[in-house]
Amino acid sequence: MNTSVRIEQADFDLSTEIAQLRAHDPKVGAVVGFVGTVRDMNEGLDVASMELEHYPGMTEKSILAIVEQARARWPLAGALVIHRVGPLRPQEQIVLVAVSSAHRGEAFAACEFIIDYLKTEAPFWKKEDTPQGARWVDARVTDEAALDKWRTL
Template sequence: MSLPAREGKASRVRVQQEDFDLSGEVARLRAGNPKVGAVVTFVGTVRDLNEGSHVAAMELEHYPGMTEQSIDRIIDEACTRWPIHDALVIHRVGPLLPRDQIVLVAVTCAHRGDAFAACEFIIDYLKTEAPFWKKEETPAGARWVDARVSDDEALDKWK
């Protein structure tokens, strides 16, 4: 049975400055549900190199309220496509350094195929549809990061 589209909305999306604990978040996500046969997670991190330039730091900004609603709609869509038991997206904002965690997408389902597909769908939409803005600090100065063609191409496979 999949998660109803509006159930648990507040707990399945968090935008925060604080880091997250992968093990703790997964344990909470699957707690008390013996029907979970698969948990798939994706953790995105800050790289020290982007587009040929060293990245000393990154600043992530968002539009409070709109960002959470956008992510919630992405999860709702995943719930209509796959029999998800639960899903969680945590996205960090503020200043980040190379190797810092940026985003967690976690999905629980009865079977791995659905869990992998739903997780990939959520991150593909998150990368292109959620209102986040990234600014990198490089030796040449600060620069805003544009959307990548490869992210748009990844999204196209779901349309």
Template sequence: MSNSSICIQEKDFDLSAEIAALRKNDPRVGAVVSFLGTVRDMNDGSQVKGMTLEHYPGMTEKALQEILDQAKARWGIYQTLVIHRVGPLLPEDQIVLVAVTSAHRGEAFAACEFIMDYLKTAAPFWKKEETPEGARWVDARVTDEVALSKWKEK
């Protein structure tokens, strides 16, 4: 049984099916924590009509695996899953799923938050938003960097 899965894909995913598959046949699991990120219709005061996510194949998966390995080294977690979509997306589309299983909720919550914080700042994804003012590349937010800093102190 693999204890981490990383999928970078253009197609959408079924949240319920992915969570069910993650915990299937593992009676040790007492907690499943997940984060689902979706495309918003507003960002930095501008309407977002859509976005395109790009990545560097091979490098992205390696960076994500390093993040998952760090989470496993810090907490007693079992399975991890990251699904990240690339390509063109519209408001309300699913972008990312991070899910973690463990015996207890505390470890699963902490690991899921850690993975998402690192994913937002350290994973090689590039996001371009389409707005009424034109296309613009989006950088990591200051709040994302602040969220990441709390893990570096521990």
């Protein structure tokens, strides 16, 4: 399986990344992707910017473990996770999760699984800059609930 996990400050080009994920594999019948972006509001507060921090080495290892769990559940041809760190502004891309497989059902499920685990289990720390000052942000209850459905399947 073609697997790539990258943590970087630079932005990514969605079409280039998807093309590389599906390149040279005639068995791929489906590519599903998720792009997360910075919102200008969170929990009722305006967000001027955010900063994402991570623990180099540990973060990549954690994400690879998530991808391996997805691979054990579904027959994937490829998986790509790009997560940005550093300062980001509203509308900027934060994360890309993309998977390829022979069929769409596996691709949709695996992509959702990876992003649900990524939002709650990967070692990232998010700080938002609001008019009330900077604040660290924890995983939301809805993120935890999304993850719970995979624990029972």
